[in-house]
Amino acid sequence: xxxxxxxxxxxxxxxxxxxxxxxxxxxxxxxxxxxxxxxxxxxxxxxxxxxxxxxxxxxxxxxxxxxxxxxxxxxxxxxxxxxxxxxxxxxxxxxxxxxxxxxxxxxxxxxxxxxxxxxxxxxxxxxxxxxxxxxxxxxxxxxxxxxxxxxxxxxxxxxxxxxxxxxxxxxxxxxxxxxxxxxxxxxxxxxxxxxxxxxxxxxxxxxxxxxxxxxxxxxxxxxxxxxxxxxxxxxxxxxxxxxxxxxxxxxxxxxxxxxxxxxxxxxxxxxxxxxxxxxxxxxxxxxxxxxxxxxxxxxxxxxxxxxxxxxxxxxxxxxxxxxxxxxxxxxxxxxxxxxxxxxxxxxxxxxxxxxxxxxxxxxxxxxxxxxxxxxxxxxxxxxxxxxxxxxxxxxxxxxxxxxxxxxxxxxxxxxxxxxxxxxxxxxxxxxxxxxxxxxxxxxxxxxxxxxxxxxxxxxxxxxxxxxxxxxxxxxxxxxx
Amino acid sequence: xxxxxxxxxxxxxxxxxxxxxxxxxxxxxxxxxxxxxxxxxxxxxxxxxxxxxxxxxxxxxxxxxxxxxxxxxxxxxxxxxxxxxxxxxxxxxxxxxxxxxxxxxxxxxxxxxxxxxxxxxxxxxxxxxxxxxxxxxxxxxxxxxxxxxxxxxxxxxxxxxxxxxxxxxxxxxxxxxxxxxxxxxxxxxxxxxxxxxxxxxxxxxxxxxxxxxxxxxxxxxxxxxxxxxxxxxxxxxxxxxxxxxxxxxxxxxxxxxxxxxxxxxxxxxxxxxxxxxxxxxxxxxxxxxxxxxxxxxxxxxxxxxxxxxxxxxxxxxxxxxxxxxxxxxxxxxxxxxxxxxxxxxxxxxxxxxxxxxxxxxxxxxxxxxxxxxxxxxxxxxxxxxxxxxxxxxxxxxxxxxxxxxxxxxxxxxxxxxxxxxxxxxxxxxx
Numbered sequence: 001x002x003x004x005x006x007x008x009x010x011x012x013x014x015x016x017x018x019x020x021x022x023x024x025x026x027x028x029x030x031x032x033x034x035x036x037x038x039x040x041x042x043x044x045x046x047x048x049x050x051x052x053x054x055x056x057x058x059x060x061x062x063x064x065x066x067x068x069x070x071x072x073x074x075x076x077x078x079x080x081x082x083x084x085x086x087x088x089x090x091x092x093x094x095x096x097x098x099x100x101x102x103x104x105x106x107x108x109x110x111x112x113x114x115x116x117x118x119x120x121x122x123x124x125x126x127x128x129x130x131x132x133x134x135x136x137x138x139x140x141x142x143x144x145x146x147x148x149x150x151x152x153x154x155x156x157x158x159x160x161x162x163x164x165x166x167x168x169x170x171x172x173x174x175x176x177x178x179x180x181x182x183x184x185x186x187x188x189x190x191x192x193x194x195x196x197x198x199x200x201x202x203x204x205x206x207x208x209x210x211x212x213x214x215x216x217x218x219x220x221x222x223x224x225x226x227x228x229x230x231x232x233x234x235x236x237x238x239x240x241x242x243x244x245x246x247x248x249x250x251x252x253x254x255x256x257x258x259x260x261x262x263x264x265x266x267x268x269x270x271x272x273x274x275x276x277x278x279x280x281x282x283x284x285x286x287x288x289x290x291x292x293x294x295x296x297x298x299x300x301x302x303x304x305x306x307x308x309x310x311x312x313x314x315x316x317x318x319x320x321x322x323x324x325x326x327x328x329x330x331x332x333x334x335x336x337x338x339x340x341x342x343x344x345x346x347x348x349x350x351x352x353x354x355x356x357x358x359x360x361x362x363x364x365x366x367x368x369x370x371x372x373x374x375x376x377x378x379x380x381x382x383x384x385x386x387x388x389x390x391x392x393x394x395x396x397x398x399x400x401x402x403x404x405x406x407x408x409x410x411x412x413x414x415x416x417x418x419x420x421x422x423x424x425x426x427x428x429x430x431x432x433x434x435x436x437x438x439x440x441x442x443x444x445x446x447x448x449x450x451x452x453x454x455x456x457x458x459x460x461x462x463x464x465x466x467x468x469x470x471x472x473x474x475x476x477x478x479x480x
Numbered sequence: 481x482x483x484x485x486x487x488x489x490x491x492x493x494x495x496x497x498x499x500x501x502x503x504x505x506x507x508x509x510x511x512x513x514x515x516x517x518x519x520x521x522x523x524x525x526x527x528x529x530x531x532x533x534x535x536x537x538x539x540x541x542x543x544x545x546x547x548x549x550x551x552x553x554x555x556x557x558x559x560x561x562x563x564x565x566x567x568x569x570x571x572x573x574x575x576x577x578x579x580x581x582x583x584x585x586x587x588x589x590x591x592x593x594x595x596x597x598x599x600x601x602x603x604x605x606x607x608x609x610x611x612x613x614x615x616x617x618x619x620x621x622x623x624x625x626x627x628x629x630x631x632x633x634x635x636x637x638x639x640x641x642x643x644x645x646x647x648x649x650x651x652x653x654x655x656x657x658x659x660x661x662x663x664x665x666x667x668x669x670x671x672x673x674x675x676x677x678x679x680x681x682x683x684x685x686x687x688x689x690x691x692x693x694x695x696x697x698x699x700x701x702x703x704x705x706x707x708x709x710x711x712x713x714x715x716x717x718x719x720x721x722x723x724x725x726x727x728x729x730x731x732x733x734x735x736x737x738x739x740x741x742x743x744x745x746x747x748x749x750x751x752x753x754x755x756x757x758x759x760x761x762x763x764x765x766x767x768x769x770x771x772x773x774x775x776x777x778x779x780x781x782x783x784x785x786x787x788x789x790x791x792x793x794x795x796x797x798x799x800x801x802x803x804x805x806x807x808x809x810x811x812x813x814x815x816x817x818x819x820x821x822x823x824x825x826x827x828x829x830x831x832x833x834x835x836x837x838x839x840x841x842x843x844x845x846x847x848x849x850x851x852x853x854x855x856x857x858x859x860x861x862x863x864x865x866x867x868x869x870x871x872x873x874x875x876x877x878x879x880x881x882x883x884x885x886x887x888x889x890x891x892x893x894x895x896x897x898x899x900x901x902x903x904x905x906x907x908x909x910x
Contacts, residue, residue, distance in 0.1 A: 338617040344610070361604075371602040401602050404632035408604060431607020433632040 003134035004110075006032045008334065009124050010141045011116045011279075014042020016311030016323030017143030018100050023331045025107040032135055033109050034116045034126050039097035040104070043145050043312075044320040046093060047165040052188055054089040055170065056351050059195040063353065067390060080196060086170055116144075118280035121306045125280075139306055139334050142286070142294060143323065144279065146272040146312035154180070154268050158243050161266045164189060173197050174264035176230075178250055180238050182209035184350040186269035187221065190229060191353055193267075199230040201263075203252060207234050212348065213356050214363045216377070217413040220393040221352045228353075241266060274313045289315065299333035300326050308334065322346050345428050349418035354393055357421035360428040361399045361409030373408060374400045376434070378454035380414050382464040385445040391415040396450035398434060400458060405433040407455075416447060423451055434458045482550045483514065483528060494546040497539050502552070506534045514551060515539070532556040598624040598633065608635040615640060685780045696842040701878040704837045705886045708869045709894040711853050715868055721905040728907070730799035734870075735773060735827045738850060738897070739797050740904055743769055743790045745892035746823060751881055752889055753822045755843040763880060772821035772841060773801065775808040776831075783841060784808050785821040794904045829853060834871040846876040848893065870897065 010021040013035035021033040039046055065075040104111050112135075114128035124135045148163035159166065160174075167189050173196045179186045182204030194200040202209065202225065209225070209232065210218045225232050236254040243249075247262040274292045281288070285304035287295045293315030300308045308330040311323030325344060332339030347359035366373045380386035380394030394414020401408050410424025427437055438455035442448050456462035495517040502514055513525040532554040539551055598606040606623050608616070612635055616623045619640075626643045628635035671677045682690070711734075718732050725732040746753045746769055754765045769790040772783040784804045789797065807813050824841045827850040838849035851871035858867045874890045 338614075338620070361602075366602070369603075373602060401600060401604070401632075403601060404607070406604075406607050406632040406634075408602060430609045431628075431632060431634040433634075435631055 001132075001134070003123070003136045004032065005136045006030050006110070007138045008032070008141065008331075009034060009135050009137040009139075010143055011124065012042060012143035012145055012275075012311075012313075013037075013040040013100070013111070014143060014145045014311060014323065015044045015320040016145070016327050017042065017141070018104065019324040020141050020143060020310060020327035020331055021109045022103060022107055023328055024334070025109045027331065027335050029331075029335070031107075031109045032112060032137070033104060034112045034114065034124065034135075036113070036115045038113065039093065040100040040111070041093070041097050042143075043147070045096050045100075047168055049320055050093060050096060051089050051168045052164075052185075052192070053351060054092050055085070055168070055192045056188060058085055058088070059192055060353075062195050071390065080173070082170055082173070089168075089170075116279065118283050118286075121284045121304050137306075139308065141327075141330055141334075142279070142302070142307060142309040142313055143311050143327070144275040144313050145323075146274050146318055148185075148269070149271045149273045150268055151270065154238070154241050154266070156241060156243055156248070158248065160243075160246075160248050160264065161241060161268060163268055167193075167267050172265075175199060176247075176263045176265075177201070178203065178248075178261075178263040178266045179269060180266060181269035181271070182206075182232065182234070183211060183269055183271075184352070186267065187225065187350065187352045189267060189269070190225070194228045200228075201230050201261075202232045203236045203238055204232070204234050205237055209234070210350060210352075210356065212362075213350065213358065214397075214411050216363075216395060216397070217356050217358065217411050220354050220395070220413050221350075221356060223393070224353050272312065272318055274315075276313060291315070299339050300330040301333065317346050317348070319346060319348065345425050347421050347425050349421060351418060354391065354414045355417035356413045357417040357424075358411040359409065359421055359425045360407070362411060363397070363399055363409075366399060366409075372402060374402045374458065376400060376454050376458035378450045378457050378462065378465060380447075380450060382453075383445075383447065383450050384464075385447050385449065386414065388445065389415055389447075394447075394450070396420075396454045398437070398451075398454050398458065400434050405435055405458075407432050407434055407437065410451070412450075414447065414450075420447055420451070423448060427451075481530065481532075481554060481556055483530075483552050483554065485517070485526065485545055485547050485549050485551055494544060497541050497543045497545060500537060500539070500541055502534055502537070504534050504537055508532065508534060508554070517545070526551065528552075528554070530554070530556050596625060596627050598626075598628075606635060607632055612637060612640060619644070683779055685782070689781050692842070693839050696839050700840050700842060702837075702840060702875055703878045703881070703883060703886055705874040705876070705883075705890050706835050706871070707874070707890045707894055708871050709897040710858065710867045711870045711897055712868045714897055714900045715853070717900065717902055717905055724907065725795065725798055728795070728799075730795055731802045732794075732798050733801065734829060734850070734853070735825065736794060736798040736801050737900065738825050738827065738848070739771055739773070739786060739789050739801070740794050741896035741900060742771060742823060742825060742848065742893060744896040745889045747790070748892055749885060749889045751885060752846045752876065754845055754880060755822075756845065756877065756880055757843075766822050768822065770820050770822050772824035772844070773805070774824060774826035774838075775805050777809050777811065779811070782808050782811075782813070782818070783821065783824055784813050784817050785819065787820070793907075795907055823847070825850065829870070835873050837873055838875050840875050840877050845880045846874060846889075849873040849875065 007030045008024045009032045010017045011034050013033050018033065018040060021031045025031045037046065044050060062078050065078065068074065101111065112126050112128060112133060114126040117125045119125050122136060124137065124140065126133045126135065148165060150163055154161055164185050173193065175198065177193050177198040177200050179190045179200060179202045182202050186202060187209060190200045190202050208215065208218060209222060222232065233254060236252050238250060238252050240251040241248055244262060247264055248266050249260060249262055250266060251258065251260050276288060276292055276294065284307055286307055287303040289295050294302055294309040294313050296302055296309050296314045300310050300314060302309050310326035310330050312318045314326065316322060329339045345359050347357060350356040361373070363375050375397055377395060377397040381392040386392050386394055391414060397411045398407055399409035400406065407427045410421065410428065412420050434455040438452060438459060440452060442452040453462045453464055457465060497515055498518045499516040501516070502508055508528050508531065510529065510531045511527045514528050515526050517526055534552050534554045536553045538553070539545055606628060608623055608628070613623065621640060621643070623635055626635050626639050629639050630636055714737060718737065722732045750765050753769060754763050757764055768788060770785045770787045771789045772785045775782050775784060786797065786800060786804065804813065804817065821841065821844055823844055824847040826838045826847060828836060829850050829852040832852045834851040836849050836851065838847045840847050849872065853868045853870040855866050856869045857864050858869065874886055876886050
């Protein structure tokens with residue numbers, strides 16, 4: 001059969017892959033997009049960001065209803081219909097998946113469903129339902145993403161030991177659920193199951209949950225977890241799991257203390273691994289690092305000059321918006337534009353309760369690198385809007401370069417932090433100073449005011465807090 | 481509107497069109513290169529100050545054009561946001577008159593711009609919006625070199641544009657041929673391989689001397705003319721008047737006498753008192769006679785200038801020379817006293833040695849090197865006599881001066897020393 005000829009082939013239709021395919025098509029390239037799953041959208045849409053946020057939104061009402069009693073409105077116990085919840089969630093995924101397929105069609109991006117396998121640096125073989133197809137391309141973009149890691153010690157072949165993918169299917173609400181790993185996936189899904197009624201135990205190897213976030217941003221989440229979960233066990237290692245009837249027997253070690261416990265289900269969230277296996281990369285010049293991620297340069301070019309790699313498979317932060325940005329970088333490079341080699345700000349959002357979000361430099365990172373920064377904080381207990389929402393458990397902080405007053409990083413914990421962080425991204429990317437942020441009028445009463453007031457804290461004149469110590473240049477200015 | 485050749489920098493008033501990169505009827509963007517202009521220094525792109533459609537091109541390749549000449553006529557475009565093929569609005573650049581500013585205005589900044597380097601204690605890159613960073617990437621501009629004008633040092637489009645204009649200007653500026661570059665061999669030699677060594681940094685003065693002599697040596701085609709002057713009579717007179725001068729606080733040195741004598745051939749051969757202006761290809765004749773005197777100091781050679789030698793008496797010259805030389809040895813002369821020389825005299829006679837070949841002190845056109853006067857048997861009036869002969873060398877710039885003139889000048893200088901008028905020694909009313 002005559003091989004299909006194209007300028008660009010994109011392997012994997014997740015947020016990196018379809019963004020790359022569409023952008024390349026928008027720039028006038030002939031593009032083939034290869035995806036092994038029926039529904040486009042990758043992990044993000046099918047078993048990641050979107051379904052988890054749909055579930056988190058659904059269960060939010062349960063928590064709201066509970067706390068509502070104090071505000072004078074009470075509800076009966078909620079009745080949970082898992083089938084409807086699943087169906088609603090699925091309907092979102094279908095809508096979005098079809099949306100992507102429609103957008104591909106309108107751009108004349110040819111979508112091939114099937115597993116891709118590199119025959120050589122310029123040929124991809126695709127196992128479609130109609131048999132093998134070969135694609136000759138000028139440039140290939142690998143965007144096959146990652147999948148949850150499942151250490152062999154936990155892999156019992158028992159459906160009661162789940163990864164995030166299975167947990168999102170919401171087959172049942174187990175009575176006792178063990179979440180292995182206190183990262184953002186474990187904490188988000190733990191929140192879903194705990195609110196639906198599971199007794200959730202989270203086990204974390206390190207001495208804190210939510211690795212990467214500043215400790216003061218983690219604290220409110222930890223407080224919530226301690227109340228909503230059965231237990232959060234830090235510095236604890238899961239050694240072994242075994243099937244025990246309809247339960248899982250888990251052996252853990254905490255400060256030399258070994259315990260054995262029974263759980264109805266176990267959710268393993270101990271990281272993610274790249275989907276590089278069986279891609280035929282050995283037939284190309286593509287190289288991988290010791291963790292299995294594809295090695296790329298600043299323009300996302302692999303060791304094979306004809307092949308780029310973007311998103312999770314290229315390592316770094318495993319985030320959809322990072323993948324989408326890398327899609328632009330790679331396609332710009334392919335079309336001969338000077339593409340972004342410089343660092344851009346990748347915001348991070350954890351959809352726990354409350355949400356945690358940050359962008360740019362974190363306080364911990366500054367400390368680690370020995371950077372001289374000043375940190376301004378505004379507690380939400382001083383925000384009128386936070387109180388009307390009955391959510392004073394938040395904090396907004398700015399990481400500031402003292403000499404220039406430039407905002408290097410923003411961190412927020414609190415209800416809706418994920419929506420608020422974008423202003424921080426804009427500030428950091430635009431090289432804004434704390435003065436810029438303080439001088440922008442923010443509408444009252446909103447949570448966004450906390451960003452402005454936080455900048456005012458830096459100068460020592462935030463209306464709704466009192467700062468003993470002035471860090472900014474207000475005094476100097478007054479003296480002039 | 482008509483787009484004219486902007487003034488691009490000193491000594492870049494004209495050039496030859498080497499490449500026209502647009503055609504009539506073309507739609508061009510603001511800052512798009514219209515043509516490339518070559519002058520003695522470089523080839524430079526000439527950007528369009530506005531966006532528009534070209535109606536007529538007024539120059540052709542090979543034309544020599546000057547500042548203000550009309551290059552193209554174009555119909556300007558409304559400054560509406562451009563919509564690109566991808567359907568996204570492109571960045572619209574804020575309007576500006578576009579043409580680079582006059583050289584004089586930006587010159588001082590240009591010097592600063594060379595030095596500027598953004599450094600944050602936190603080690604983060606300079607603040608600039610993503611669109612500016614993208615622009616810098618496209619143009620290959622290192623933003624750490626661009627001085628931001630906004631709070632926190634934020635870089636705006638205008639800052640980048642100013643920076644580029646300064647770069648362009650610098651590209652056209654007279655370059656005193658990278659001084660350091662000459663001095664640096666490609667790689668360091670490890671002399672300690674062959675025995676023990678001591679290393680010492682070159683002093684700034686040493687580096688200046690090295691750079692200036694290196695530059696003169698590599699740009700000035702030198703001719704060396706040797707001669708000897710019979711200074712027996714001159715020395716007799718000096719012997720006679722020296723005590724008198726001494727009493728009045730002046731040392732009557734051979735250098736002072738040479739200064740006085742040098743004015744004679746300088747006046748007769750004005751080309752030796754002239755300079756070549758390399759950037760304008762003009763010979764500049766000076767109507768003043770300021771003579772530099774090489775002074776050996778502890779840290780190296782310094783050449784202070786004695787002004788208006790022709791208008792000063794031998795006594796005044798002697799006294800000034802002694803005083804200036806002393807201050808020079810103490811490194812107390814001002815920069816002004818080192819500038820403006822029209823000829824230099826280097827007298828090594830006090831130390832010894834005969835002829836040597838001094839290097840012309842650019843932009844002067846000649847230098848006289850004096851050795852040690854020694855007693856020699858010479859034939860005079862068919863008799864062998866013992867006379868004090870002063871060996872001397874005249875080094876001069878062959879770009880300005882030919883061999884015959886060199887010979888004439890040195891003969892006239894020898895004559896001036898040999899027939900030195902005793903009147904010069906007399907102290908009028910002092």
